[in-house]
Amino acid sequence: MESKATTLYFPMQGEESVYFVPITQHVETTGDNAYQNIVQALLDGPGFDLPLTPYMNTGSALTAEPVMKDGVLSLTFNENILSNSEKSVIADEVMKSIVLTLTEQEGINAVEVMVENHEQVFNEKEQPYNEPVSKDMVVPTESI
Numbered sequence: 001m002e003s004k005a006t007t008l009y010f011p012m013q014g015e016e017s018v019y020f021v022p023i024t025q026h027v028e029t030t031g032d033n034a035y036q037n038i039v040q041a042l043l044d045g046p047g048f049d050l051p052l053t054p055y056m057n058t059g060s061a062l063t064a065e066p067v068m069k070d071g072v073l074s075l076t077f078n079e080n081i082l083s084n085s086e087k088s089v090i091a092d093e094v095m096k097s098i099v100l101t102l103t104e105q106e107g108i109n110a111v112e113v114m115v116e117n118h119e120q121v122f123n124e125k126e127q128p129y130n131e132p133v134s135k136d137m138v139v140p141t142e143s144i
Contacts, residue, residue: 002030006038009100010046011055011093018093020100035066035073035102042101055093057081063116071109072132073102078116087126088118095123096138103135110134 003026012021023046028037043060059080067074075098083091090113099111110132115121120128 003027004029006041007101007104008038008041008046009097010042011097020096033065035068035105036062038101038105039066039075039098042097055091055097057083068107071107072112073105073108073110074112074114074132076114076116079118081113082115082118082121083124087122088115088120089122089124089126090115090129092124092138095129095133099133099135099138110137 005024006027006029007022007024008027009020009022011018025041025046027041028034039062043056045056057080059078061078061080062075063078064076079085081090081094083089083094095113098113102108102111112132113121113129120130122128
């Protein structure tokens with residue numbers, strides 16, 4: 001089993017806003033499941049006790065292997081990933097965590113998040129994710 005140090009981003013509630021804490025964990029990177037293992041590490045949460053905001057719904061899981069094409073990693077989750085299944089809403093913290101973590105990986109410029117039985121996914125302001133999400137779309141450049 002070969003693993004590499006991977007930076008995972010988890011939300012933490014500050015006094016006035018939520019910010020993302022980079023945490024480095026060793027993630028298995030052998031075979032075709034490297035991306036799947038990174039997503040699973042996000043779903044599992046940090047491996048130690050930190051005052052981080054719980055943000056992933058219990059039972060959230062990938063339902064298909066990640067597909068990489070032209071710099072875009074496509075992920076398909078079950079409905080548990082959604083914060084509001086009726087409106088197909090995925091929590092902003094969940095999307096940011098996934099995008100920040102995966103765009104750190106070599107060759108990934110953007111992430112497309114799909115959910116089983118939902119044609120489209122929306123952010124908390126009910127705006128659709130019409131295209132793959134890049135780091136620039138979830139973090140304003142001036143805040144980096």
